[in-house]
Amino acid sequence: MKQVTVGPDSVTPEQVIAVARHGARVELSEAALAAMRASRSIVDSIERDERAVYGVSTGFGALANTFIEPARRAELQHALIRSHSAGMGDAMPTEVVRAMMLLRIRSLAMGRSGVRPLVAQSLVELLNAGITPWVPRHGSLGASGDLAPLAHCALVLLGEGWVRAADGRRIAGAEALATAGLAPIALASKEGLALINGTDGMLGMLLLAIADARHLFTMADVTAALAVEAMLGSDRPFLPELHEIRPHPGQAASAANIHRLLAGSSIMDSHRDDLTHAVQDAYSMRCAPQVAGAARDTLDFAVQVAARELVSVVDNPVVLPDGRVESTGNFHGAPLGFAADYLAIAASEVGSISERRVDRLLDVARSRELPAFLSPDPGVNSGLMIAQYTAAGVVAENRRLSVPASTDSIPTSGMQEDHVSMGWSAAHKLRTVLANLSHLLSVELLAACRGLQLRAPLAPSPAGAIAVRRIAEVAGDPGPDEFLAPILEHSRSLLVGTELRTEIEAAIGPLA
Template sequence: MSTVHIKPVPVTPEEVIAVARDHARVVIDAEAREAMAASRAIVDAIEREGRPVYGVSTGFGALANTFVEPERRAELQHALIRSHAAGVGDPMPEEVVRAMMLLRVRSLAMGRSGVRPEIAEGLAALLNADITPWVPRHGSLGASGDLAPLAHCAMVLLGEGWVREADGSRVDAGPVLERAGLRPITLSSKEGLALINGTDGMLGMLILAVADLRHLLTMADVCAALSNEAMLGSDRPFQPELHEIRPQPGQAKSAANIHKLLQDSEVMDSHRNDLAHAVQDAYSMRCAPQVAGAARDVLAYAETVADQELRSVVDNPVVLPDGRVESTGNFHGAPLGYAADFLGIAATDVGSISERRVDRLLDITRNRGLPAFLSPDPGVNSGLMIAQYTAAGIVAENRRLSAPASVDSVPTSGMQEDHVSMGWAAACKLRTIIDNLGTLLAVEMLAATQGLQLRLPLIPSPAARAATAAVGPIAGKPGPDQFLAPVIEQVKRLIESPALRHEIEEAAGPLA
């Protein structure tokens, strides 16, 4: 999609990805502007009446009981943004920042935040001008939302703070806005608070992670099938009737994928009735759908959480249509933190079982006739020995990253914010785990396709032929040792792109 229209209704995950990754244009429709104007009118009325309302006429956090005079309330909002833009560390990727900005526009457009339409339009203008705020990695605790990251975005609206240039450098925001023909915005009461009180950063990362992991779980099934075929495994454990008796939905999908991918294979037929063949394969082969399928079920849970959050008003306080302005705890990131942690655990285990299949493929005592480390000339050559070391190191890192962040609350703000979600941290480490999973699957695909080449002249399945045809130009045939690092990187890019999956589906049929 080239344009995303913002209305006072939820956006879809596909729209978030279109803006974050494909730079789709953002247009705020009239009904969203009307909803924001109506809620702003309520805040203006409260101002005229002189009622004490958190964030409108008071300070923030532990300073919530401090009354702020009317003439200083605009100053209060600007001071809030500047003080909360306290993040440090490397900048977040462009796609994360763009997703976060779009989700803040979406939340404001729901008409419950009491801001002028100009605030949401200012964020949309930054997106449409491809201006990406420099948002440091560290600063959010995921309580009161992603305060520091969103404050760094808001700073750019004010013509302050930093922007990330296309080459990765950091520059002052003011001149960048001027070149784009954009004017800094002056905030009114409540507007600074509304710009930073949300779960938009962790939600954006979760939506992007769900999309990436959905693809990688299908590719994990592909890799499992190729490894099974290369190791002369059995396809019998993947028969549909064996999974109907354990009705776990993700398991059934993964098993169906693997079963389909193993059809029409001379390699599989070569040992189907061999009495010497193992009655049962190792768990890493036979239980592949149980592990990847369970991860699919966790993914479905995370998708539900993200969908519910996309339909949520995440701000504090919120402006209700009847004129009330009420404090809430909806900014607390626990639902997203739990989902990200759980998804990280599942993705780690999918990578772990993948590495076990690689180890089995390389071990001459367990790989059923393949040469040691898949080298036709072992001894002088080490084959894929150290590629498995790399995979083992990554598995260990993912296990460390799988320690849940969401149980690691640290009290802040003078004990006013005495339980925080760490949802931002959970989502950040989930991104690393998923990136690592791509590398693990690349090592497995490299090993499996080389193993299948060593089974020639037996012809593998159509799916395996498609995968080998794609990997072959990168890795070549098994032979003398080569510089492996660029090979693994290129196969990883192949795994992560939709093109290889499309070629495999062309050969074997659609995959779940």
């Protein structure tokens, strides 16, 4: 997807990803331009009537009852952007800022914000020129939307603020505009508020997280299957008829993945009728679909919330087609904050059960005749002992990050904004949990492949053979200890990328 057209009806999650991660160009549709012109005409009529309307002719927040003279209303909008550009901390990733900008364009294009088309088009030009405002990590409480992060974006439109250069340096917004051949704009009444009052930052992070979680949850089935195979586990708990009697859709999908991944394994066949094996595998093996499946269902809930938000008007005040300008609470990020917190809890548990399988693979008392720590020469060599330590530390961090942010409201603005969502924080920590999950699954991928190698001459499943071959490109065969960090990085690149999954699916069919 190289071009995204933004109309008054919304954008899709795929379009957000295309702009945020792949640099797709953006344009406004004629319908969007018409919708913005119509809503702006209503604001212009209010200006002529000199009515007291929040955001048009009054101050903001606790200053909402302060009437602003017409001659100072443009000044008011510029002052708003400057004062709200009060973030601190490291810069947010480029993909988050680009997603946030596209979603603000989407909101303005719906024709409920009362801005001139020029304002939305100026944001479009920033995206197409590859200009990424420097948006600090801290500043948003998730109500009234993502005020500070969006203000840092808007400030660049004025030829002020900071921009993140391609090499990570911070440069002046005026310099970035001049280099790109763009000119600063001057804001009219209502436009400053419309640029910053919305849930675009937390929604952008949630959409990016959803895309990442969807892939990681599938790869969690891959690593679980490889671990079960390496530990001489049973494939019977993954039979479809056992999941039809508990009809959670995510559980059925996960079980079907694992069952197909284990098919065609000589390792599995070697012990299928061996009565010396346990009648039941440990929970971390047998209950993999129940945990990963519940996470999939949680992901589906987050997808539904994000889809609703993508078609929502989240500005305040909003300009209605009948000429009314009404204050709303639609900027409150509670729906997104709850979804992000819920998904973080689910993703954390997917990582937790993965680490338990790693620990079992490494424990000579429980791994069913695999050598201690998956080293052919344990004692002199420690094998993957410390990789499990690393995984345990990551699991502990994810547990801390699973504490909900959305229950931690702090009142602001002289008690006018006395309950906030913390949706930005919830979405930000969700992304951290998912990054941590990728580390945990990559440890399991390496450990499971090492276990499969140690089962030779028995041949693994087709999926296992592919994974072992790709891991061995860097890790080689089991042997003396080596510098482990680069091997773990290789495992993670295989896990988060698409090549390993694509090769496995070419061999056994698509995975859910």
